Amino acid sequence: MPFLSVYECSTTKYELRCNECGKVYGNRPLSACPDCLAPLEVCYELESVRGRVTRATIARGPASIWRYQDLLPVPAAFQPDLGVGFTPLVRACNLGRRLGSENLYVKNDAVCFPTLSFKDRVVSVALANAQAFGFTTVGCSSTGNLANATAAQAARLGLKACILAPSDLEAAKLLNTRVYGARLVRIAGNYDQVNRLCTLIADEYSWGLVNVNLRPYYAEGSKTVGYEIAEQLGWRLPDNVVCPMAGGSLIRKIHKAFQELIALGLVEAKPVRFFGAQATGCSPIVQAVKKGSDCIEPQRPETITRSLAIGNPADGAAAARMIQETGGWAEDVSDVEMVSGIQELAEDEGIFTETAGGVTTAVTARLLSQGRIGREELTVVCITGNGLKTTDALQGRFAEEDAVRPRLSDFEQYIRSFEPGLISHQAELELAGGLY
């Protein structure tokens, strides 16, 4: 392999290690252990940063994922370019009231910079490594959001991009890839077939495929969701995290982030339970958890929640194990419940999420009503993508309004026919003492 290279971050040493047999591989574009085919994981010598990474040094960093640069696998020479991440963590009182939680928060990656999903985080870390390994062409196999993030950031960095995606993705996600000048290859098949093809391509071409040969580095970018949650809670851990699952990577990495913060003494140790969310039509990880198993039975996806439609999830077994070890659970919801989830989050909190967020919101409702999540426990719901990319899911949900003539009398007649209570005249407002 011509790309062999070993490097160190300025403060942290890290390298790839096999999750199963423990063999180490240095740093190179490689996703699975050649001996046992298990996924490789980036492992750090955390001792080398203890005391140097503190709450204060992090607070002095930029308002982006790069405030945690010392805890990410990027080379010492790496200069961050884009201010990715550091999205809002908002208290969700209205949704909490509806669902029966007094302590509910939303981590809002629907507004992640630059392409409105948490995939911006993973792509940043992957492309830093693509450049370090000397790749000039990058790409990915994508369920949509990864395509957008890879295309946008490759454009910014001057890398060529070739993106493979199932041909029947949402139109907005396809357009959102093409617009950056990336070569989009629509594949007549589902995501799992696209991904298998990408594995063959990675073996043949010297391309940096962010979720294939760069996958161990890519996956580490998801840890930043966990660091941010802890910091935004005032350097505390929540009781529960509810997280959508496709490949099963994000949920594991939030857990890994919390473990690292505990190991570094940045937060007090406490048990955090992890809850996974999938659409019923593609729920291999949920089914494993419900059986008390970590054996993933691959499925053929049958859901409009495209961003989570991975039938054979790469990190599914490890995610199922972690969920059970933390005392958590996993649930799946129908597409109808998913759409209600989108609607409730929008109406209650003013956050328009995509299908994955609808699944996560609906699963949170289910977990609260089952009593698996307690009313007073601090619960963080991870909203990972933006609703403007999956407007197809709301097709036919709202009748198109008649056009009203631009006259006050027409307007009043129209509004009275729907919502008489909406009308309050200036005079009434004055009587109520509302003018000043």
Ligand SMILES: *Cc1c(COP(=O)(O)O)cnc(C)c1O
């Ligand atoms: C990719 C994706 C996920 C799931 O991520 P995994 O790490 O593969 O489990 C969740 N939500 C959205 C919007 C995504 O695009």
Ligand SMILES: [Zn+2]
């Ligand atoms: Zn191995």
